[in-house]
Amino acid sequence: MKFLVITDAHLIQQDGKKVAYAPYVKEMDLWMRHVDEVTFICPDTIKGTLLAQAFQRQDFKQIGLRRLEFHTFWIALISILTVPYQFFVLCFAFAKADHIHLRCPGNLALLASIAQILFPSKKKTAKYAGNFDPNAAQPIAYRWQKRILSNTFLTKNIDILAYGKWPDQSENVMSFFTATYRRNQITALSIRDWNGPFKSVFVGAMGANKRPLEILEIIKSLTKDGIDISIDYYGDGPLKNEMAVKIDEYNLHDKVRLHGNVDNSIVTEAYKNAHFSFLLSKSEGWPKAVAEAMFWGCVPVASAVSCVPWMLGCTNKQLQREEA
Structure with missing residues (x-):
């Protein structure tokens, strides 16, 4: 199986190994045990420190994309100009993948949520690691990706793993929690x-x-x-x-x-x-x-x-x- 992961989490090289945020790595190590090929689409550079841990498996591919940010005018302008290219990269990777796994919420995850609409037959999962409360005050990008992924007309063949049990959810949404210890x-x-x-x-x-x-x-x-x-x-x-x-x-x-x-x-x-x-x-x-x-x-x-x-x-x- 060709497993494709789209995430806003940084994945960088450190001491000759591919590393990322430690709790995220621990979880992805479990997913990666059950597939043949893995590709990550995510930011590959970071400013500042990172509580990093190396992946157990190092033979995966990585497609680095610029982090989409909008906190200043010039950074927002650059991000907007790169959106068409990033959308093309996502669609090309989606076409080759057997299973698409979205790590939400995030700006890249929002773009991927839109791109996946074009691939209704692909098997997909989305891990929504943020607050899935429908009444919570959240950035508009977060609200959009929740609505797109939950919409059974726009999004087909997906399981959304959401923390907590919330009322009036679509059949796409599965209540979920993360095990901490064995x-x-x-x-x-x-x-x-x-x-x-x-x-x-x-x-x-x-x-x-x-x-x-x-x-x-x-x-x-x-x-x-x-x-x-x-x-x-x-x-x-x-x-x-x-x-x-x-x-x-x-x-x-x-x-x-x-x-x-x-x-x-x-x-x-x-x-x-x-x-x-x-x-x-x-x-x-x-x-x-x-x-x-x-x-x-x-x-x-x-x-x-x-x-x-x-x-x-x-x-x-x-x-x-x-x-x-």
């Missing part, structure tokens, strides 16, 4: 002392979407109220330096620790020993930080976005009572 990794839970002091963790990118600064304010407030709680931050990103400044300003060095990106085994041990895991994201798909925390008996404190209420077993009535 059965043989299940161990007895650590016994925690719920009389304090309390340990908490944050696992994720230090960016505005994850709201690490707001979590710091919570820790500051709880400490001020006499609650003995500490937090360990695991992850890197643009807000890390500002976090360090705030920790100095609040004199919370003994309560807040910034670890940056660390090996997954270290994060696992942190979950095992923590009482709480904080994740106050503005938007999510399937937040592994919530699933992993629960797996190790760590209580998640999370914002009610995307499928998080579904993950935690909350009903709409429960959420309405909490909001009231």
